[in-house]
Amino acid sequence: MTIAGGPEAGIFRSTDAGTSWERIENGLPGVEKGRIALGVDARNPDRxxxxxxxxxxxxxxFLSDNTGDSWARMSDYSGGDPQYYGEIFVDPHRPDTVWNIEVPIMRSTDKGATWERMAFDMHVDNHEIVFDATDPAHMWIxxxxxxxxxxxxxxxWRHFTNLPLSQFYxxxxxxxxxxxxxxGGAQDNGTICGPSRTLNSAGIRTSDWxxxxxxxxxQAYFDPYDTETxxxxxxxxxxxxxxxxxxQRIGIRPTGDQGDAQERGRWHWDSPLLISKHSPGRIYYGGHRLYRSDDRGDNWVPVSGDLTRNLDRRELPIMGKVWDEDAVGLHLYTTTMSVITTLDESSLVEGLLYTGSDDGLFQVSEDGGxxxxxxxSIPGLPENTYVTDVFASVRNSDVVFATFNNWQNGDFLPWVMRSDDRGHNWVNITGDLPKRSGTWSVVQxxxxxxxxxxxxxxxxxxxxxxxxxxxxxRGGIPKIQARDLHIQRQWNDLVVGTFGRGVYILDDYSAxxxxxxxxxxxxxxxxxxxxxxxxxELNQMRPVWGDQTAANPPFGAVLTYHINETESAQQDFVxxxxxxxxxxxxxxxxxxASGLQRVTWNLRRAVAELPAGTRGGRGRQGTLVGTGSYTATIxxxxADTFIxxxxPQTILVVPLQR
Incomplete structure (x- = not known):
């Protein structure tokens, strides 16, 4: 739910560095206003x-040539108002030229009187323009x-394809x-898949995705019973x-029930999907109720009633007021309210189901729905706090974890909770997480x-x-929103979907x-x-298209060790x-270096010493060891004086499973 304006919206001006402000509205609409984008002409600050x-x-x-004392309406163009973009940029080089970024890129060369769409051959949903200060023709978007x-x-336009910037949900x-x-599923880039590593020594190419x-x-899932689905x-x-x-692609969303729109089905922007671990072909899907299919989505049956609070946002106050239907931007471009946002089934007990909703309701079924x-309510948790994730323990059938995020109410505290009795009672395990680090996902x-x-x-x-x-x-992952986590159990890898920097994998976290x-x-x-x-590994092959090649994980045995801070400056460790x-x-x-560190053994022996009078070639390295058991000691x-x-830890060198 959202409101984009009201009686207090307007343009304000300060001439004393923000100490005091005055409303400037001569020539502006006299009705309630919403989002306002401003741009000042750097060559003429009065404009x-x-x-x-x-x-x-x-x-x-609107245009003012007297620092806002009066305004002239140039056209009825007001952009797309999609909330989180819609800014205007005054061209620093071309007179009377203004750019607006929204779904497309729009440009006016006559002070905003007329507008034309630019850049038909580039991606939509634009957020930023940067002008080159010295070259009028050079710009970035x-x-x-x-x-x-x-x-x-x-x-x-030239597109930079070598920047990992995908926003994964x-x-x-x-x-x-x-x-x-x-x-994974990415903002405005669909669902994309690729390998965690390749046999190509060059790495993971753009064309591998x-x-x-x-x-x-x-949501994206490979069918565990059919690897090609x-x-x-x-x-x-x-x-x-x-x-x-x-x-072959088939649409399989449940059609819902007959009746009014509320009962036919409410679906979230990010509707939760689950592949059951207990029965081939069984999947669950959450709207306002939970649906189950036993034939991979060909047919569905509801296994619940409404699992949300079924709130009517038209009756809920925003800023202390219930707004009329024609209020500025009322609920514009917002997702449906009172929907399931997360679900899980215990991998240990068939039919033990958990759901959470955007209006803060948690529901449990122990008999398949x-x-x-x-x-x-959960003690200590603010009312109606959005349930961002639920994770049924893979170790104890009675334990379940959940994360909550109350950012929609201006509360950015993290919330991580655990229940030891299948969701009936909860304890807060947020511990010492940073205060302004809202939580999105949890795995065990x-x-x-x-x-x-x-x-x-x-x-x-x-x-x-x-x-x-x-x-x-840390270890190379940026400080960015980690939207979703997944544990790949065979490799003990943690896969992280970030909202803005692509996918990161922590290889073998078992240490x-x-x-x-x-x-x-x-x-x-x-x-x-x-x-x-x-x-x-195969000989190096360059990308067949695009400019991006990401490095493979290290080849060999990755050894994790810890050195005490008081010891790191002493004699070298090996x-x-x-x-x-x-x-x-x-x-x-x-x-x-002290602390937790890593080093990779490339599964090769030490380089043999060359006979006297011979010369080594470039890149000499020892031979690969055979499969078997090896011992590592820090x-x-x-060798003769080693302490x-x-x-000691065992290194098992094994054949690659294909």
Missing amino acids: IYAMVVARGDAGGF GNDGGLYETYDAGDT RINADDSRPFYRVC YRVGGGDGF VYAQSQNGALTRLNLNTG NNWTRLE DHAAGDLLFVGTEFGVYFTVDGGDHWTEL LRHVNEDRLSGPAWLFPLRPAPVFA IMITDANGDHVRTLDLPN GRGE GYGE
Whole structure:
């Protein structure tokens, strides 16, 4: 719900650096006004442009040549008013020229009297224009498709394809071999899928990714029982099933019941989808009620009534007032209210279902949807707080986790909750998460129940003690909204969908299962690691289209270790690797850095010394080891004087599963 204006909206001017303000409205609409975009001509500061949304048809584009003392209406153009964009930019080089960014790019060369659409061959939904201060023909534009550049004042545009800027709402991964696939829904870029790594030594190419859905992408799932079937969802509940072999795409959204619009079905901007782990072909889909299909979406049955509070936003106050239907921008471009926003089914108990809604209602069914328990409120949680995620524990069938976000009411506190009795009672495990880091997603490790990950407004955090203390995950991931998290269990990888910087993967986080105070207080500690597959990478191949090639994960065994801060400045640490017979294989030199660190053994032996009088070639390296068991120990010294710390760890070198 939203309101875009009212009696207090207007243009105000200060001539004393903001100490006092006066309303300037001579010539502006006398009715209630909404969003107002302003632009000042840098060459003539007395000239101000204003794009005004107002009640009825009174809005338009206005011009003042006397710093706002009076205004002239140049046209009825007021942009698309899509809330989060719609700014105007005064061209610093061309007189009387103004640009407006909205769904398309609009330009006026006569002070706003007439407008023309620019750049038909570029992505829509524009957000920013930057002008080159010295070259009038050189400009940049940022939109939902990324970054564009022109050298001819907008006649033609170059698209930068090497910037990872996708805004992912949801992310998922499958169990494909040899490497799993990642699939996610992105703002205005549909649903896209690609490999977590490739056999190509050059890395993951742009052309390795492919689109499986259109529109604004959201929920995406590979069918675990049929690897060539993908479910993709776009805005307002549009759901499709795609066969990757044949290209056949079928729309499978439930049609809902007959009757008025409320009962035919309400669908969220991001309607939750779930593939059941208990029965092939069974999927659940949430609108205002929950639907189940046992034949991959060909047929649906409702398994609940309305699982929301069924609020009528027309009757709810905004800024202390219930507005009439023709108020400025009332609920303009907003999603349907009182809808299910998240759902999960226990992987341990068939039919144990959880749902959460945008109006703060949590519901539980223990019998596949025949009966539901409605939880009106959770102690300590603000009323009607949006439920952003629910995660049924993969370790204990009675435990469930949930995240909430109250940003719509100006409350940016994080909320992470846990229930130990299937949602009937809750404890707050937000702990010491930063205060202004609203929470979006939560997942639990499948091997260590107290290891949790949370996606927040400003990055990813983890806890090893069930939520008493949280630590920010860094290691290269930017401080950005981590909208969705997924754990790929076979590889122990954490897949993160960010809203603005694409997908990030934390490779083999399993070391975090073993973090405790005793191990961190010693001089050094080497943590257990996953098996290391050995395989031959293909010769380097350049991208077949586009400019982007992302690096593959490191080849070999990734070893995670900790060095105490008091020890890091002392004698250099190494990791000694031996084979099953105890013979030396390789010594890895470690940097003098404290804290949790990583180093990769590339599964090669130490380089053999050359006979006297011979010369080595470029890029000499040892031979690959065979499959089998190896031992790694962190410590100090050479082979004869080596002193180890902590526990030696086993490295299993295994064939790549295909």
